[in-house]
Amino acid sequence: MFSRILRHEWRLLSGDATLWLVTAVCAAAIGYGVWNGARWVRFQQQAIADASAEQAKRYDALQTQITALRQPGASVSPFADPRNPSSLGGRLGPKYATLPPAPLAALAIGQSDLLPYYFKVSTDARENIVSTTEIENPNRLLAGRFDLAFVIIFFLPLLILALTYNMVSAEQEQGTLALVLSQPVGTGTLVRGKVAVRATVLVGVLVVLAGAALLITGVNLTAAGAVPRLLMWIVAVTAYAAFWFGLAVCVSSLGQSSTANATILATTWLALVVVAPSLFNLIATSFYPVPSRVEMVQAVREASDEANKEGSKLLARYYEDHPELATGDAAQAMTDFNVVRVAVNDDVENRVRPVVQRYERQIAAQQQTLDRLRFFSPAILMQSALNDVAGSGVDRHRHFISQLDAFHAQWRAHFVPLIFAKARVTSLDTLPSFTFVEESTAVLWGRVGTGVMALLLPSLALAWFGFRRLRRYPVAG
Amino acid sequence: MISRIARKEFLELTRDGRYRILAGVVLVLSLLSLAVGWNNYSSLSKQHETAQAATRTQWLAQDKKNPHSAAHYGMYAFKPKSQLAMVDTGIDPYVGVAVWMEAHKQNDFKFRPAQDRTAVQRFGEMTGAEVLQVLLPLFVVLMTFSAFTAEREQGTLRQLMSLGVSPRMLALGKAAGVALALAIVLVPATVLGVVAFMWTTESGLLAGDAGRVAWMIAVYLVYFATLIAIGLAVSAATRSSRVSLLVLLAFWFANSLLATRAAADLAGALHPTPSAVQFQRALEEDLSDQQAVAQRLEVRRAALFKEHNVDHVDALPIAFSGISLQEGEEHANEVFDEHFGRLFNLYEQQNRVLQAAGMAAPMLAVRSLSMGLAGTDFNQHRDFVAAAENYRRDIQRVLNADIAANQKKGQVYLADRSLWEQVPEFEYTAPPTQWVLGNYITSLIVLIAWFAASAFVLFRSTARLQVD
């Protein structure tokens, strides 16, 4: 029976222009979205390659200079001397810490156009390092990108609703419903058949086309982690589609006219996809406002003014904390500019840390609020799932920042003793380097899985309610 | 006649429970967005004012030091908020709020507020502009899609036409009725908005610039009139309410959500933005062009020698170190002007594509105009960047001139507060409304063209109105 309905529905659908229109629009949007994502990934990779080329060139020059300075009689200002650990660790020899795009980054541009993905790490204060950004026209940042995630979050529900809003009401309106239901067929079976055909076609088209688009745009699916991510993507997209099909079944079961169904579904879509996220964002930012960073700018400035004023006092305290660094001529070191600067930088960071943490606490509180509120908007759930899968979300970036902090600490730990010892750097090979360690797939599954569950539960509830009500569908009277 | 039709439409709409719910929701959301916008504006502008005063105090409180040390110490400029940002925050979340003005270097504006937000920010903020540009158009769609089709389906259209009502009158009456129903939501929000603007207008960036408010209201009114005309035209031209609704929803989606992204992508594809790495490298290459600096210095030295009729630096009555510092600045300024100028021109080219794309989607024209009038568009950001950069250059000129005048060879020269006070306070006035409108001539024309075209299409489609 069920397979009969399936076959019949397929025949009806395929004879209808709507399906082909929807498929064509879907294909165009997917193709363009993936292409756009892939282009952005290539841009990022190019920028990272440029950065490492720049670093390599600089290091070659520094090495040549070091070799040249070995010649007797050669001299250079200490600020430009690569053998001087303070100059090398600071202005001359910073190394890049880069966040390479994840294997399937082309699936969602996410926050990657906003959050910087490369930093020049030196012995400078942390706040000076992390405040760099990629340049981009703010108008384009505001508009967002037309990527596959946009197609899925905003567009897919509309396509689903376009295919389902009148699946029962149209039969009612054209009069075939009474004839069908005068056969030994339940309304539930009929609708299940209708939904199954539409869902298979739509999700099938989506997955196949997205896969094809990924392959055509040259995304390497054999890269480490690509396959599990692709699986996660399919699961997440299916769950999201399930939600909208569930909603359509639910609204269909109310027995309203096609036009009324379309109005109800369009308004629900607007509420869940457009209004709810903005509103939740408003709630989160109103309850946990992050003050303008101008306050931080001032705090950093005041801290460095004070730190600079008491530079030598600070150094004395620094020696108390780090007696291992006190060399024989500590007294002379007290006046050494580079040595004082280490202590001052350290002090500024300590003073600024509580201010920075205040910002971070507020952002974390916002995130926490939204993490709870997102369960009321499938669009937010989907956004975070897609960003996770593509590795272009906030979590992977935070993971990167913590590695960046570790590298920054390592960099300093390498140079500070050299500065205090007034040692000379003779080789650049021993300097620490940064390599990004990817998040574990298990962690990723955990995050994506939560989102998928949060999508599936309401889908099931909606479908359950819908099918229950369908039993009492007003075929007549 | 028109007023009778309008009254009937209005009654019919307002008696509909769905209208009441939607109107209530839209009204609540617009008032909420206004309240939050006002609150954000007041707290942010206070923070920025305080910080601007503090940076001045810090500058004046400097110890005795060499002027060049002070130049390195520098000052901060904080971007002031414009009052109308309470309605349209525009690009504000995506541009930095502060710039450090120091010697030798034009710095970037740092700290984009959007970086301090979660990913949900990308869905948009519930600002007045979002309500006006996204929600209200959908509201108009829902109010107009069945204006003709429902009458056709009920058979009342046949009756109306048999009475000899002109289809044009009918269309105008319906438009007036919908406009009236829309006004119920818009008028209270606008009145409150204007009051909030007046409240803050005393000291704000756009002080006294009521013209911007008037223009903004006019732009949105023309936009809504266009949307009503489009909705009625589609309803008159389609066979059933269902088809009319689907066509209008597709238009709404393409216009309100898809167009911005597609146009931004198109702009980026036509005029690609370089990466920060590329930009920085090109900039640094030109900055470190020692030969150019040396040449410049040579010319200046020759001119000074001639002027003072001497033949070596030490014989000059002024300190050459001050001159050389200033020449270094001048060289850097040229490089900055070239590189930042090129980058910003690129952004403006991209923005021109966005404006031209308004021909395909009227929302883009409205969006550009709205941001511009709110003072939160790129042009006004650039204007502020230029003002801050000019101020930075002024600081350098004052300080370097002081070095040239007072530095004595072989002595340590320290300046004091009297010099710091010679640097004037940083003041910024927003450009006038005409300047803004001048930037958006394209968008204005596009919007008016859309209005005219939609009115024309409405008349055409009612002229061929099918009764059933």
Place this chain on the structure above:
Amino acid sequence: MLTAVDLTKRYNDVVALNALRLTIAPGEVFCLLGANGAGKTTTINLFLNFIEPTSGSATINGIDVTKAPLETKKYVAYIPETVMLYRNLTGLENLEYFAALAGRPDYTASQLLEFFARVGLPDGAAERRVGTYSKGMRQKVGIAIALAKGAKALLLDEPTSGLDPKASNEFSDLLRQLSADGVAVLMATHDLFRAKQSGTRVGIMKHGRLVAVHGTDEFTHADLERVYLEHMHD
């Protein structure tokens, strides 16, 4: 075959059907007459379980329709005022689908075509899209579905209204054939002439009540009209 016991349907205060008692045996053609809103369509909808009775029961083949709605639908076929079909499918495809839904997915194409021939649809009609069919042809497809289904009872809701006399006559002939095969028929109609011609009994309904039942052989067409109008008067 079709039995109603005190079948009642109330919408708030309005009684649409009041304690209907009715039994229609195999081979019988029972015509329900009555003004608009007398409860004829309500009766049919109740037998189809499209609406739930307020009280009483409707049974088909001895099975209560509210208790086993799917089971009872195996025995009935329903022909509304206009048989609505899937416009974009051919007549044959429509028949195949409905037959399959009715539990007969095993017909071959030639068997299905035979049903078309039996109901008198012209050659080639089966291959055309239903969108091009006239109303008479649609009604015949409705009968073809009933035949294909092997229905033991037929529920007809004004099936001949709006048909031209020839089509109407052909339809009546088909009904007679079915009843000769032992099918129980319940037909709501305004057409006294057809009721007399093809019915075995007529029932007159008024305000939800079945006020009179007569055998069609009791009187002539003119008598039937007189009796009907008498009931309608007061």
